[in-house]
Amino acid sequence: MTALIALLRRDIQVALRIGGGALIGVLFFLIVVVLMPFAVGPDLALLKKLGPAILWLGALLASLLTLDRLFAADHDDGSLDLLTMSRTPLELVCLTKAVAHWLVAGLPLIVATPILGLLLNLDGDATMAVALTLLAGTPALTFTGMIGAALAVALRRGGLLLAVLVLPLSIPVLIFGVAASNAAVLEPAGFGAPLSILFALSLAGLVIGPLAAAASLRHGLD
């Protein structure tokens, strides 16, 4: 347990310090969403309609952008070798790294959402609903992305492979995320079901992600 807490602390510390890149994801998210009204034009009704989808796409791409370093950095400097040799199960190591990644890369996206909702003409309730769907769905993105990140390390291919592997796995999350958000904006009655599915996807990812990532890391050891 102390080992996992130490790993969590280290990953967060490294990400938050200079050069750590914790803010890259949220900055990218910000850029995508801020540019969108300029691209779509000043049609407020259209923006309101597209708003949830734009927020979700931004969050999905931002999380993809930061995920490829999840294991690559530790692989490059040899830390992964030592983590594999440690007395902590590799599955728990993967889980801890995913949680740390979500805390520094996923949580800021959710915190930024209320501010960005203003730019997309979403009212307060709708923005909070989108933020809630992101809270339910971004863990699933992190856990599925972690499998891709582990495979990318194991197969020695870079970020492109990650995108190709992870995007299909992220599509269900995107679909239900946007469905829940749209329901919140347009017809609040249909909000519960897609939100529950998002939570279910995150919980399934929580179980499968660490197992699959650890298996592919073990297989790729060399």
Add this chain to the structure above:
Amino acid sequence: MGRAVMRLTGSQLRCVRGGREIFARLDFTADAGEPLAVVGANGAGKTSLLRLIAGLIAPAGGQVTFAGGDDDLSPAEQAHYLGHRDALKSALSVTENLAFWRAALGGEATDIDTALNAVGLDHIAQLPAAYLSAGQRRRLSIARLLAVKRPIWLLDEPTSSLDANGQAMMADLMRDHLAGGGVIVAATHLPLGIAARELRIGERVS
């Protein structure tokens, strides 16, 4: 604690990497108290052998066993691996790096200050690892061997980029480890600074 004499044995080891056989039918024993120096030309498989013992490469044949240690743990879990890559995070300070590995590796640990003192880094404990020289990074990696107690030390070119003082220090640390009943397997081109039994690999005679 088991008081039996420790012995690390590899039998009929075979290693294949990238479709090419590096070595086959390799036997070795490393006894407590006497270091085993793995020597051989570049590409002979010295690093591969160490990584195989460390469980970082799956052997294509044969097995590694460790007698006299903790039977509940694999040989890899009782080993320290000092590789080419130093597993240091540039953003963290010397102390933070060492404290992390001390906690993450688990097992019987020593005081961080003592370990840093032993490798001569105590005066720069708060410096970020980004500003360390190659030799200082090496020393910090070596401090990891002292911060957590492990019976097996797998050392890949332990004295590379160390100055004369550092090499003497490393020799002393290895001597202490062996005197405490530890096992050392070191791959090296350079003299280790202590008397060692040689395991020559990669010669196509047999």
